[in-house]
Ligand SMILES: O=C(O)CCC(=O)C(=O)O
């Protein structure tokens with residue numbers, strides 16, 4: 001009789017596929033579609049991470065009361081996290097670093113390629129600082145597509161998300177829980193503990209995943225923050241979670257360089273060559289075009 005301890009299948013947790021920055025885009029797109037997500041190491045270099053953290057620190061020092069959830073819904077505030085700082089409108093709040101992060105050509109190419117079957121252009125759904133504070137509990141596991149409960153399941157997602165780590169993500173400070181393959185699960189099916197991988201990452205790494213994958217922020221049992229920026233992009237015909245026009249103002253969106261302007265909703269979604277319509281017109285013209 002073997003003295004080896006028997007492997008308990010309930011303790012075997014999945015791992016996340018990892019690729020280095022600079023990997024071929026079609027590989028990152030394929031891994032996003034199946035098994036649903038990929039960690040990219042070295043997505044941002046140390047200098048960029050440092051500049052982002054400095055700018056965020058400066059902003060938070062000047063606005064110490066910003067970022068607490070106050071949506072008017074007790075349930076939704078709990079989902080966002082009472083010990084978590086969340087900021088939208090990053091283009092205005094972090095003007096030195098956020099525009100390049102959000103309009104990173106690699107992210108725009110990736111998001112556009114993953115969602116191409118369902119749209120002709122993509123929007124920034126939300127660009128969000130998510131800083132999980134000490135004592136925060138694990139976030140309710142969800143799909144980001146839950147934001148639109150009437151959306152039907154689809155082969156390719158209507159939302160994708162890139163969570164860029166600005167601190168090391170550890171098992172103790174809130175590394176994101178992710179259930180690979182869960183985009184195939186029926187709506188409402190929860191994840192068992194042994195179905196959840198953890199996005200343990202170094203600062204500067206990113207996890208790219210489809211928005212219909214079951215996931216959630218982890219509990220932070222340390223005495224330090226876990227800081228990330230979540231960059232979520234959606235098909236160009238969905239109402240975005242973040243209200244860019246209210247956060248930034250229409251003029252600022254209009255003045256933004258491309259592709260940022262279109263990502264923030266300053267362009268149109270043109271499905272006319274697919275037999276569809278054009279969304280976002282102003283008196284029958286594309287916004288910003290001469291009248
Ligand atoms: O902060 C994280 O790790 C995940 C957060 C998240 O999934 C969300 O807020 O939708």
Ligand SMILES: [Fe+2]
Nearest residue numbers: 143144215216
């Ligand atoms: Fe999420």
